[in-house]
Amino acid sequence: MTRHAAVWPARLPMHMTPPSTSLWANLAINAWRFPDKAALIFMGRRWTYAEVQAACERLAAQLAALGVRKGDRVVLDMQNCPQLVITHFAILRLDAVVVPVNPMNKAHELEHYITDPDVKVAVTTADLAPELCAASAALPREQQLAHLVVTQFTDVFDPDTLAPEEMPAAWRDWLLPQRPLPSLANGQVHAWAKLVAQPLAQALPPVTCGSDDLAILPYTSGTTGLPKGCMHTHGTIMHNALASGVWGSGTPENVTLAVVPMFHITGMVSVMHTTIYAGATLVMMPRWDRDVAGHLISRHKVTHWTNIPTMVIDLLGSPHMDRYDLTSLTYIGGGGAAMPEAVAQRLLDQFGLRYVEGYGLTETAAPSHTNPPDAPKKQCLGIPFMSVESRIVDPETLAELPPGESGEIVISGPQVFKGYWKRPEATAAAFFERDGFRFFRSGDMGRVDEQGYFFMTDRLKRMINASGFKVWPAEVEALMFRHPAIQEACIIATRDAYRGESVKAVVVLRQDHKGKVSEQDIIDWCRENMAVYKMPRAVSFVDALPKSGSGKVMWRALQEAEMAALGAPAKA
DSSP: OOGGGGGSOTTOOSSOOOOSSOTHHHHHHHHHHOTTSEEEEETTEEEEHHHHHHHHHHHHHHHHHTTOOTTOEEEEEOOSSHHHHHHHHHHHHTTOEEEEEOTTOOHHHHHHHHHTTTOOEEEEETTTHHHHHHHHHTSOGGGSOSEEEEEOGGGSOOGGGOOGGGSOHHHHHHHSOOOOOOOOTTSEEEEHHHHHHSOOOSOOOOOOOOTTSEEEOOEEOOSSSSOEEBOEEHHHHHHHHHHHHHHTTOOTTOEEEEOSOTTSHIIIIIIIIHHHHHTOEEEEOSSOOHHHHHHHHHHHTOOEEEEOHHHHHHHHTOTTGGGOOOTTOOEEEEOSSOOOHHHHHHHHHHHOOOEEEEEEEGGGTEEEEEOOTTSOOTTOOBEEOTTOEEEEEOTTTOOBOOTTOOEEEEEESTTSOOOBTTOHHHHHHHEEEETTEEEEEEEEEEEEOTTSOEEEEEEGGGOEEETTEEEOHHHHHHHHTTSTTEEEEEEEEEEETTTEEEEEEEEEEOGGGTTTSOHHHHHHHHHHHSOTTTSOSEEEEOSOOOBOTTSOBOHHHHHHHHHHHHTOOOOO
């Protein structure tokens, strides 16, 4: 009997048997069941399931005409918009493989996403197209893109019908311009809107992919080297699309706010695929804006919101919160960072919402752990997700550790990826077998309590060694959130002539505390509120912390900047 059996949600199975069909079937089935039901809402426009399916099939036919075949990899480089969903499923309709790319990548970074998966066709938005063209042009001719499909954001909505609350001034110069199509060296550029408008001249060939076929190839960065492609099949994605819906009481009546980026595994699986599987509705935001989010939740009666804790912190800090109605929300949760206890308590006290924290990786198709909705623990990864076997092991010996001891989190389950694309050695190093399970080594440090709840201590490579004391930054950050003046904090290592390494805090102050609180005030407070070896010996104030496209704080960028300023080698 597992430790967490006693807190397992009532009436939910501990294991799921996902369908063996292609991910495309989830959209097609719901287009048959609910043809007139809203699948997507974006910038005031409503797309029904029937409309989405038809657009996907028309685009699939045109991609096939460009040479896309079963198993081919296709780059998809976009922010959240209907074109991302339609293109994603059009690729799957051809039994091809989606390569989702972070739209923040620049040309020299994009070269790897063309060459490593051997991509010949890419689909993007007009604002990002020049970077892909530059990336392709920098490659040897035999590795260059053959086709680039480019969409304008206004291909899918009418700016004249927009409510002012849905188009912040900061978005207008990004979303509204009609940008000229770029030139692709030794290749062709196609307008997405023209391809989608082409009538379907003949029926597409049947879908032949099943659960074991490759479907998605997202890339993940490690501590060293170039990003690695994670081979996800229709089956690995399907499991978590189904299980996430069941866990969150998913029904066709759900309305999901899609603001976490859907190039990222969480947005792709736990938001997009879960919603489409259920036949529910996606209300889409192209990027984060707290007041747009508040408006959309209120207007569309959003029921489910998966997010990054920083988004919740920002929304609750809006001076217009009194205008927004959050009473429709029945589920709010996420991961990527710990939810500060004070913020979680405000959600509960003011809105009756328990923030459900979870944990997952690109390699695990998003959730491998999550909190039971009726028994969540704060700043906790939760319990192993449906069909998951997870343990804490010694990172050197791989011996299982007892409750309370910190070690590496390892995970086995049907949602775990099959291995790294073209990286057999990395794949072999990432897995080990024990007791009939194939465990993936997460590289994250954690502990498990007597009830089976998992807690993060930190990344293996992020530990700070201060005079022999091990300091885990995530623990210090969680403590610092208790300070009333601190909006966000990131802990990094700095050099210390006596201690070797010491702790530094990079802090964003709340607006009403700026100029009223000094760096020394923060240090003094930390001295009073945490063990002395953990406390920051240095504090710097910044206006904002650097964040990735998925909303995670980029602590490594801050760490590297600190080491560069000190003239020291970068911390591993």
